[in-house]
Amino acid sequence: MAYDLEEQEKLDAMRAWWDRWGTLCIVLAFAALAAVAGWRGWQWYQGHQAGQAMGYFEALESAAAQTGEEADARVLAASTTLRNDFPKSGYTSRGVLLAAQALQQRGNLTPAREQLEWMVKTNHDPALTPLARLRLAGILLEQKNYDDALAQLTNPPASFAGLFADRKGDILAAQGQNDAAREAWTQAVELLKQDPISQLVQIKLDALAGA
Numbered sequence: 001m002a003y004d005l006e007e008q009e010k011l012d013a014m015r016a017w018w019d020r021w022g023t024l025c026i027v028l029a030f031a032a033l034a035a036v037a038g039w040r041g042w043q044w045y046q047g048h049q050a051g052q053a054m055g056y057f058e059a060l061e062s063a064a065a066q067t068g069e070e071a072d073a074r075v076l077a078a079s080t081t082l083r084n085d086f087p088k089s090g091y092t093s094r095g096v097l098l099a100a101q102a103l104q105q106r107g108n109l110t111p112a113r114e115q116l117e118w119m120v121k122t123n124h125d126p127a128l129t130p131l132a133r134l135r136l137a138g139i140l141l142e143q144k145n146y147d148d149a150l151a152q153l154t155n156p157p158a159s160f161a162g163l164f165a166d167r168k169g170d171i172l173a174a175q176g177q178n179d180a181a182r183e184a185w186t187q188a189v190e191l192l193k194q195d196p197i198s199q200l201v202q203i204k205l206d207a208l209a210g211a
Contacts, residue, residue: 056082057091064102075099076111083118093125097132104139113139120152130160137167146175162191166201173208182208 060078063071079099082092096119103112116136123129133152140149149171156164169184185205192198 053082053086053089053091056086057095060095060099064098067106072103072106072108072111075102079115087122088124090125093119093128097128097135100132100135100139104135104142109139109143113143130157130164134160134163134167137164137171141167141171141174144174146171162188162195163197165191166197169201169204173204178208 056078060075060082063074063078076099079095082089082095086092096115100112100115103109103115113136116132116139119125119132120129120136137149137152140146140152150168153164153168153171165184165188169181169188172178172184173181182205185201185208188201189198189205192201
């Protein structure tokens, strides 16, 4: 009998505990399950988005390797989709740079410039934004928009300082500011040092000295 009473007391204590905490336990259990399901759903969504972005990048890459108006239209279409639907994807940054390069090489400077302007403005990929600024300055130089080109070259990150100085020299030389160009190129040679590009910059300096 004592054993039965002891068991009954344990059961009563368990019922009392459950009456007090049971609902909370159920809620917490469902919350944990929902969190796990949500995390897995988010991972699936991210993977799905990355797969789609990769598909558009590959389509852009294929079109960029071809020539003609149809190829250019496909490059622009793929780039537009990447920018609108997957703006923060790494595939988009690479795709925009590739689109701009392909269009510039074919002489389509305005759409090429627009690609790079979007990348610089949004700055979704800070590691590649300096490269976009450098290339944008080059296109603006081709279009003789010298002031806008120089504006892209302010406050360069250390890893791009030499290349920015070189491009600045190109712009200043195009404006006929030879002394300022010489200063920029001299700085570029110092910053680039062991980089083979420094030899090309030195050729510009030598040509300027003989002008």
